[in-house]
Amino acid sequence: MTTEDRAGVIHDIGYRPYRGPRVSRWGIITGLLRHGALSTFGFGRSGKAKVLPFALLVMALVPAIVFVGIISFLGLDSELLNYAGYQQVTSLFVIMFVAAQAPVLFTRDLRSGVISLYLARPLGPATFALVRWASLVAAILAFVVTPLVIMFVGGLAAGTDVGEELPRWLVAMGGAVLLAVLLATVGAVVSSLTTRRGLAIGGSIVVLLFGLGVTAVLQEVGNEQGQETAATWLGLLSPFVLVDAVQHGLGEATTSFEAPPDDAATAAGMLLVALTAAAVGLLLLVRRYRGKGSR
Amino acid sequence: MGVIQTEALTKRYGSSSGVAALDGLTIDVDAGVTGLVGANGAGKSTLIKILLGLLSPTSGDARVLGHDIRTEGEAIRTAVGYMPEHDCLPPDMRAIDFVVHMGQVSGLPAAAARERAADVLRHVGLAEERYRLMGGYSTGMKQRAKLAQALVHDPALIMLDEPTNGLDPAARDDMLALVRRIGHDFGIPVLVTSHLLGELERISDHVVVLDSGHLLRSEATQSFLGDTGVVLVEVIGDAAPDGTPAQARMGEALAARGVSCRARGALIEIDPDRRDGIPEEQAAAVHDALRDLVRDTAADLGLGLVRVQPQTGRLEDVFREEAAR
Numbered sequence: 024m025t026t027e028d029r030a031g032v033i034h035d036i037g038y039r040p041y042r043g044p045r046v047s048r049w050g051i052i053t054g055l056l057r058h059g060a061l062s063t064f065g066f067g068r069s070g071k072a073k074v075l076p077f078a079l080l081v082m083a084l085v086p087a088i089v090f091v092g093i094i095s096f097l098g099l100d101s102e103l104l105n106y107a108g109y110q111q112v113t114s115l116f117v118i119m120f121v122a123a124q125a126p127v128l129f130t131r132d133l134r135s136g137v138i139s140l141y142l143a144r145p146l147g148p149a150t151f152a153l154v155r156w157a158s159l160v161a162a163i164l165a166f167v168v169t170p171l172v173i174m175f176v177g178g179l180a181a182g183t184d185v186g187e188e189l190p191r192w193l194v195a196m197g198g199a200v201l202l203a204v205l206l207a208t209v210g211a212v213v214s215s216l217t218t219r220r221g222l223a224i225g226g227s228i229v230v231l232l233f234g235l236g237v238t239a240v241l242q243e244v245g246n247e248q249g250q251e252t253a254a255t256w257l258g259l260l261s262p263f264v265l266v267d268a269v270q271h272g273l274g275e276a277t278t279s280f281e282a283p284p285d286d287a288a289t290a291a292g293m294l295l296v297a298l299t300a301a302a303v304g305l306l307l308l309v310r311r312y313r314g315k316g317s318r
Numbered sequence: 319m320g321v322i323q324t325e326a327l328t329k330r331y332g333s334s335s336g337v338a339a340l341d342g343l344t345i346d347v348d349a350g351v352t353g354l355v356g357a358n359g360a361g362k363s364t365l366i367k368i369l370l371g372l373l374s375p376t377s378g379d380a381r382v383l384g385h386d387i388r389t390e391g392e393a394i395r396t397a398v399g400y401m402p403e404h405d406c407l408p409p410d411m412r413a414i415d416f417v418v419h420m421g422q423v424s425g426l427p428a429a430a431a432r433e434r435a436a437d438v439l440r441h442v443g444l445a446e447e448r449y450r451l452m453g454g455y456s457t458g459m460k461q462r463a464k465l466a467q468a469l470v471h472d473p474a475l476i477m478l479d480e481p482t483n484g485l486d487p488a489a490r491d492d493m494l495a496l497v498r499r500i501g502h503d504f505g506i507p508v509l510v511t512s513h514l515l516g517e518l519e520r521i522s523d524h525v526v527v528l529d530s531g532h533l534l535r536s537e538a539t540q541s542f543l544g545d546t547g548v549v550l551v552e553v554i555g556d557a558a559p560d561g562t563p564a565q566a567r568m569g570e571a572l573a574a575r576g577v578s579c580r581a582r583g584a585l586i587e588i589d590p591d592r593r594d595g596i597p598e599e600q601a602a603a604v605h606d607a608l609r610d611l612v613r614d615t616a617a618d619l620g621l622g623l624v625r626v627q628p629q630t631g632r633l634e635d636v637f638r639e640e641a642a643r
Contacts, residue, residue, distance in 0.1 A: 038441060038504040041434060041472035045425040048392075054422050067419075069410050069451060136406035140467060143370050143400040144423045145392050316372040 051146060052154055059158025060165070063124045075123055080166060083116040087170035091177030104178050104188070106171055106195030107267070107276030110202055113170065114235060114263050117206070120166050121159075122227035125210030126220045128155050133315070134218040142316040152215075152312035156305060159207040167199045194274030198266045205262035205297060206231070208304040215311050234261040242282040254282035255289060259296055269294050321475050321507045322347035322369060327378035329364055329531075339364040341531040342378070347509060351501035353518030353539070354511040356528035362511040363403060365528075366477050370395060383474055396425060399473035399506075401464045403480040409453025413444055413463045416452065417470050424471035431470065438469045441504075442496060458489035465496065469506075476500060478510040482517060494521050547590025548629040550582075551612055555621035564621050571615045577608070587629075588612075 046054070058067065065073030087109065093099055110117060132138040132155075142148050175192045179185060209230055214223035238261040245254025258264040258280070270276040271283040272290020284290045322345070329340040340361045354362050367373040369382050371391025379386070385393045408416065414435055421431030439448045442462040447455070452463055461481060468476055481497060482490045498521040501508040512518050518525060519539060527534040551572075555564040562570075569586050572579050578589040588608070609626055616623045 039437065040505075041426070041430065043430050044427065045396075046422070046427055047425075051423060051425055054428075058419060058422075067411070067415055072410060131408060135408040136402070136404055137408050138406075139402045139404075140400070140406050140420060141423065142372060143395055143398075143402075144420070145396040145425060146423070147392060147395070148372075316367075 048145065051144075052150065055146070055151075055154050056158050056161065059128055059155055060161040063127055063159065063162035064165075068127075072127075076120060079116045079120045079123075080169065083113040083120075083166065084170050084173060086112050087173045087177075090174060091181065094178060094183070095181040104174050104183070104191075105277060106174060106192050107198055107270045107274070108279045109170055109174070109195065110167055110199065111263055111267065111279040115232070117163075117167060117202075118228060118231040118235075121163060121206045121210045121231065122224045124162065125159055125207070125227060126214040126223040128159050129211055129214040130217060130220050130223040133215065134220065138312075138315055142312070148312040148316040149309045152309045153305070156207055156211045156308060159211055160203050163203040163206050163210075164200065167202060168196065171195055171199060191276065194270055194276050197274065198270040198276070201269060201294070201297075202262055202266045205265065205301055208301040208308075209262065211308055212304045215308055231262070235263050237261075238264045239280060242280060246281055251282060255284050256293065258282065258284075259293060259300075262297075265293060265297050269297075320346045320348050322380070322382050322509065324365075324369075324380040325378055327365070327368065327380050328376050329361075329368060329373070330376045338531045340368070340375070343528075343531070343533050345526050345533060345536050347507070347526070348524065349501075349505075349507045350523035351498060351508045351510060351521055353522035353525045354509060354528065355515055355518055355525060356511075356513065358513050359530070360513075360528040361531040362513075362528060363479055364531075366400070366479055366509075366511070369477065370398065370400060396471075397474045399468035399471065399476040401468040401476070401478045401481060403483060403511075405460070407452045407455075407460055407463055409451065411452060412449055413439060413452055413455075413466070414448040416463070417448075417466050420467040421470040426471055434470050434472065435466070438466045439463075441469070442466045443492070457484045458486070458492070461485060461489075461493060462496075465493075469500070469504075473506060475507045475509070478508065480511055480513070482512065482514070490517065497521055549588040549590075549608065549612075550625070550627045550629050551579075551586040551588060552584060552624040553586070553616055553621040554624050555619070564619075567619055568616060568621055571619055572612070575611060575615060577611065 062068055064076045090103055094103060132141065141151050144151075146154065171192065175188065178188060210227050213226040213230060217223050217226070238257055241257050241260075242254040242264070245251065245257060255268065258268045264280050267276075267278055267280050268284050269290050271278040272285075272287050273294070284293065324343055324345050327340055327343040328338060330336045330338050343361075343365070354365070356362050364373065368375050369380060369387060371387050371394050374388065379388075381387070382394045383397050385397075387394065411419075417435035417439060418428075418431045421435055422428060426434060436448075439445065442465050444459060444462050444466065447459060452460065455463065461484075465478070465481065468478070478497060482493050485493060494517055497508060497510055500506050501521075501523070510518070510522065522539050524537070525539050526536045551568070553564050553568045555567075557563045558567055565581060565584065565586060569579055569581055572586065572588070579586050581587070612626055613623065
């Protein structure tokens, strides 16, 4: 063993300086991204941290497996594979996943104080906040895309037509990406505001679940009152309704809600507003982390 | 080249007339262990945050390892290890996983991070415990884990904010020995803060004393601790028939023999002989003569001498002198 010391003296304690290569900024970012996304599913943490995310994932997969089973064994129409509407079917599990796991990436850092170590690392506050957000996007994406992949592959195995299924599937995949971005922003902003995990979970559930319910009810009321346009734009209140509207307006997917936009322009407008809102949310997140660093 | 240089560094919170956390601080920190001393709220943590590029100063400049704090924060944070004062460990992680992760976040490749994490955890004395969740750690073990994460990327400078906070005396001694070893054996310059003056005199080569954002003194530790020439005397014996206690009797007798002295607690403080130009060999003779005089005085009065001791300086004196001004 070579023991070298900066002072040129050999000590039995054997502290060895590191002279090897160091990772670039981009390497640190991808490493942190992977670590964050994995810890959302409980990897690198205690065993029981894996129970909830995987239980929710399994529950969210059940409908997809059932659909594929029905098509395979009963030979029913592939119309049953409603990719675009799938997230609405499992929305409760998706919301619970976001609400329970977003605090892992945000509240946990703030509560344990480890945030001050992260911010004293090369990346700095703004990049760190954005990487944390991106980790959550990746985790949610994995959660919502897995059932879509199972349905698509399972459907093909059961003999559905690729040419027929692929466009519909791609629309749903695009919707899944949008949903992941919006849900991650809501989850990140809510759970970075508090150091109490319970509060973060409750807050996210209120915003997402009640938002979904309230939007559905208000849209119905709007339609009855003859205010279709207003009802359509109310879809901005819930990421699920919004994604459905965008999929319907821009991708001609079947809608699951009462007041989908009639034309592509409205859908594009809604998409633009939603993305702007997400950008504002991210800006708040970055500001919050900048403030944390200086304290 | 110095490790840290600051030039008239000032940080005010709130408006420009607000309270200054740092006020025109100009210091120069070199290799070895540098102690940053000051009461709570003296501006120690603020200084560290500024040096890490996390907080921008109101005015003034500073360079850390040659990097400008305003424009090269990332380069500084890559090269510096930081141990904060407060709790900063996720309870649901094992120390080994956590230190590996922090190594990677600091730019170590995965394999190197694993190797170095095991190494530094051994150095800080968490060899066996590193596979346990940190939530179950004692305060001493937590402080060690915090130190390990600051060392894992082999920093060129390490800043420790109150590393002995909350430790019992034995753990405090261990931590101080560890800090000293980092500065001297590992060859990593250390900036260590404490609100306890006594503990830094033992480990630091240089001491910077802050008082409400001002620099009180910045000197080699030795110059604080040199022989002050003052001699302390403690006697034991009976009080005089009129009730004068032994100490007062001794003091009076010494004064009667032309020695400038006063009471300090249970001790008698004898002022040094301030005559200038006493040659080296004669100074020793004067020194001995004073001790002989003390011995004879005590013998004449029938008192027992408990101690005759030269007083060395202490960091506390810096504050006392400053307050007296």
